[in-house]
Amino acid sequence: MTAAPVTRFAPSPTGYLHIGGARTALFNWLYARGRGGRFLLRIEDTDRARSTPEATEAILKGLTWLGLDWDGEPISQFARADRHAQVARQMLDAGTAYRCHSTPAEIEAWRAENPNRTFVSPWRDADPAGAPDAPFAIRLRAPREGETVIRDAVQGDVTFRNDQLDDMVLLRSDGTPTYMHAVVVDDHDMGVTHVIRGDDHLTNAARQVQVYQAMGWDIPVFAHIPLIHGTDGKKLSKRHGAVGLHDYAAMGYPAAAMRNYLARLGWSHGDDELFDDTQAREWFDLAGIGKAPARLDFKKLEHVSGHHIGAMPDDALLRELSRFRAEIGQPAFTETQIARLSPALPVLKQKAKTFPQLLEQARFALIGRPVERDDKAQAALDPVSLRILSELTAALQHVNWTRDELEAEAQRLAEANGIGLGKIAAPLRAALAGRTSTPSVFDMMLALGRDETLARLAGAAG
Ligand code: GLU
Numbered sequence: 001m002t003a004a005p006v007t008r009f010a011p012s013p014t015g016y017l018h019i020g021g022a023r024t025a026l027f028n029w030l031y032a033r034g035r036g037g038r039f040l041l042r043i044e045d046t047d048r049a050r051s052t053p054e055a056t057e058a059i060l061k062g063l064t065w066l067g068l069d070w071d072g073e074p075i076s077q078f079a080r081a082d083r084h085a086q087v088a089r090q091m092l093d094a095g096t097a098y099r100c101h102s103t104p105a106e107i108e109a110w111r112a113e114n115p116n117r118t119f120v121s122p123w124r125d126a127d128p129a130g131a132p133d134a135p136f137a138i139r140l141r142a143p144r145e146g147e148t149v150i151r152d153a154v155q156g157d158v159t160f161r162n163d164q165l166d167d168m169v170l171l172r173s174d175g176t177p178t179y180m181h182a183v184v185v186d187d188h189d190m191g192v193t194h195v196i197r198g199d200d201h202l203t204n205a206a207r208q209v210q211v212y213q214a215m216g217w218d219i220p221v222f223a224h225i226p227l228i229h230g231t232d233g234k235k236l237s238k239r240h241g242a243v244g245l246h247d248y249a250a251m252g253y254p255a256a257a258m259r260n261y262l263a264r265l266g267w268s269h270g271d272d273e274l275f276d277d278t279q280a281r282e283w284f285d286l287a288g289i290g291k292a293p294a295r296l297d298f299k300k301l302e303h304v305s306g307h308h309i310g311a312m313p314d315d316a317l318l319r320e321l322s323r324f325r326a327e328i329g330q331p332a333f334t335e336t337q338i339a340r341l342s343p344a345l346p347v348l349k350q351k352a353k354t355f356p357q358l359l360e361q362a363r364f365a366l367i368g369r370p371v372e373r374d375d376k377a378q379a380a381l382d383p384v385s386l387r388i389l390s391e392l393t394a395a396l397q398h399v400n401w402t403r404d405e406l407e408a409e410a411q412r413l414a415e416a417n418g419i420g421l422g423k424i425a426a427p428l429r430a431a432l433a434g435r436t437s438t439p440s441v442f443d444m445m446l447a448l449g450r451d452e453t454l455a456r457l458a459g460a461a462g
Contacts, residue, residue, distance in 0.1 A: 005037035005193045009063075009070070010077075010183070012044045013055035016244040017062030020198060020228045020236060023262040027196045027225065029068045030263065030284035040190055041070040045078045046179050062245040067255050067277075075190065077182050084177030087185045087215070088138045088170040096214035097170055098124055099136040118166045120144070135173040140181075142167050142210045150205045153223040153286040160206040168207050180204055184211040192220050196286070199224040223286045225266055226293040233295060240296070249327055252355030253301065254320055257308035261301050266294040273300075274307045306353035314345045324355040333366075340365035344447040347439050364433035364444045370459050377430035381460055385427035388417060392424065393457045401450050406442050431460035 007028035011021055032039040041063075045051035060074070091097035100121040102110075107119060121139060123131070143162045150158040170181040177185075183204075187195060195205075202224045212219045230240035242248060248258055260275060268290065269275075269283040312320065318341070322333055333341065341348075344365055352358030359366070373381075381389075392413055399405040414421045428441040432453065438444060445453045 003193070005032055005035050006040065006191045007032040007037065007194050007196060008040040008042055008187070008190060008192050009068075010042040010044050010186075010197070011059050012047065012050070013052060013059060014047070014050040015055055016058045016246060018243055019245050019248065019262065020243075021059075022062060022066055022245045022258075023228065023265055024197055024225065025063055025068050026066065026259060026262050027223075027267065027284070027289075028194075029070075030280055031194060031196060031286070034281035034284050037193075038071040039068070040072060040192070041074040042186055042190065043074050043076050044179070044183070045076055046081075046177070046182055048078070051078070058246075065249055065255055066245060066258060075186070077186055080182070080186060080189075081177055083189065084182045084185050085171055085175060088177065088181065091140070091170065091214055092138055094214075095141065097138050097140050098167075099128070099131060100124075100139045100167075100169070101132060101134055101136045118164055121167060124167060137169045137173045138171040139167040139169050140207075140210060140214060142207075142214075148206045148209055150202065150209060150222055152202070152205075153221055154226075154289045154291060155199065155202065155224055158202060158206075160203070165206055165210070168210075170211070180207055181211060184208045184215075184217075187220060188212070188215070188217045194221045194223065194286075196223040196225065199226050221286075223289065225289055226291060228265055229293045229295045231296050231298070235293075236296065249324075252324055252357070252359075253305045254308050254312070254355070256312070257301070257305040260308060261304045264294075264300075264304075265296070266290055274304060276311075302353040306351075309349050309352050309355075309358065312349065314342065314349075317345055317349055318342065321355055321359065325359075337366050340447050340449075340452075342447075344439060344443055347443045361437075361439055363435060364438055365447055367434065369455060371431070371434040371456055373430055373434040374436075376436045377434050380426045380430040380436055382427075385423070386461055388413065388419075388424055389427050389431060389457055390461055391417075392428075393454060393461070396450070396454060396457075401446070403442050403446060406445055410441075427460070428457075432456050 009025040009028050011017070029039045031037070043056050045056070063070070088097060092099065100123045102121050102123065110119060124139070124141065142165055146162050148160045148162055148165065150160075152158055168180055169178050171177055205222050205224065209219055228236045230236045236243055242251065245258070256277070259277065259280065263280050263284065264273060267284065267288045269288055272279075272283070275283070309317065318338065325332065341362055344362065348358050348361050352361060392410070395409050395413065396406075399409050410421060410424055414424055425441050426436060429436055429438045432438070432441065432444045432448065448456070
């Protein structure tokens with residue numbers, strides 16, 4: 001039996017959770033969770049100038065919103081600097097790394113004289129006995145001959161000529177580890193077996209593999225996934241608008257829909273477009289990740305979102321709607337609102353593609369009296385309509401409050417007045433919801449109950 005995989009998400013906390021990052025996290029989560037493995041979180045906070053605790057908070061919040069739980073505590077890369085230095089010194093002792101006394105100015109001068117050549121430190125082959133007692137960086141003694149091959153689960157074999165990779169710095173002369181070195185030490189120590197990340201890290205992988213080899217460590221499976229592109233096919237950037245996961249949360253897409261949609265962004269399982277978490281965990285594999293960049297497609301997202309809203313159990317939907325309201329800074333639902341909204345949810349969730357769409361249709365259940373009406377609703381309450389409404393009001397005093405009786409009553413009234421049912425529905429919508437586009441009048445009446453329905457009808461009559 002092969003050991004359960006360990007994956008990780010390793011964001012740099014310099015902003016919010018980008019949807020590209022969210023997708024990377026999701027792929028790692030699905031891969032681990034589908035195989036009884038572990039999904040770890042590492043905050044790559046070595047860049048002290050750019051890393052902020054607020055950004056870490058925002059990233060954790062984003063992952064939590066998306067429903068991606070990680071195992072154990074998030075690991076701070078910065079906190080592990082001593083360990084990174086220790087490994088670099090170990091490599092020095094083993095001869096797989098060396099002390100480099102070249103100053104940045106010297107390296108720059110060398111580069112100016114040797115354009116297009118890979119820098120090779122003069123200290124690489126210098127006699128250590130003759131080394132000055134001066135600050136030094138620790139550089140990897142990388143092979144100069146041959147090739148370094150990344151056996152990438154998405155990209156296939158990617159080959160780098162070793163004479164084009166310089167001896168990367170592991171530890172700077174001030175004793176701080178480089179990011180590239182830290183990543184390898186951390187992934188090794190965390191037992192990471194699969195590195196699934198954006199293909200902007202593919203060239204880093206070549207240098208990182210050299211560190212694994214120098215240490216004699218097992219190389220993880222690499223899977224470099226193509227970045228997400230915008231609707232215009234260009235690399236996703238702020239110019240495209242919504243690039244933060246929080247933007248999508250604020251637009252009212254359920255987390256379950258985002259998981260489904262993001263999973264399909266670059267990965268496929270036959271023609272399956274709509275699936276739940278259980279299926280995603282079961283199906284997700286590296287072989288299904290495409291080599292071409294996936295494009296954002298809001299139409300598709302809406303479709304996926306509508307499906308998930310419709311499939312959500314009512315109690316879960318109510319919780320999600322509450323969470324959404326809190327997210328966009330609206331007050332929590334009152335008990336009355338919940339009492340009126342709940343019976344209407346089975347109907348409301350069939351049509352809405354986003355939470356704002358659902359809440360717009362749910363307006364009748366959320367408003368109080370007097371009902372505020374828009375112009376169209378106002379126009380629907382013409383004198384003839386008001387007379388019919390008052391007849392209906394009288395008739396509704398005594399019927400049993402069931403769909404059958406309400407429908408029968410409306411039907412009777414329509415026939416008695418020689419009009420279609422629609423003629424009654426329009427003013428009823430206006431009276432009950434203050435709008436002309438609403439769920440069916442019977443659904444609204446049932447959800448509101450007799451007293452509230454009658455009170456709103458009376459309110460419309462003035
Ligand atoms: N911290 C890197 C980033 O945010 C990820 C590094 C990695 O996954 O190896 O792009």
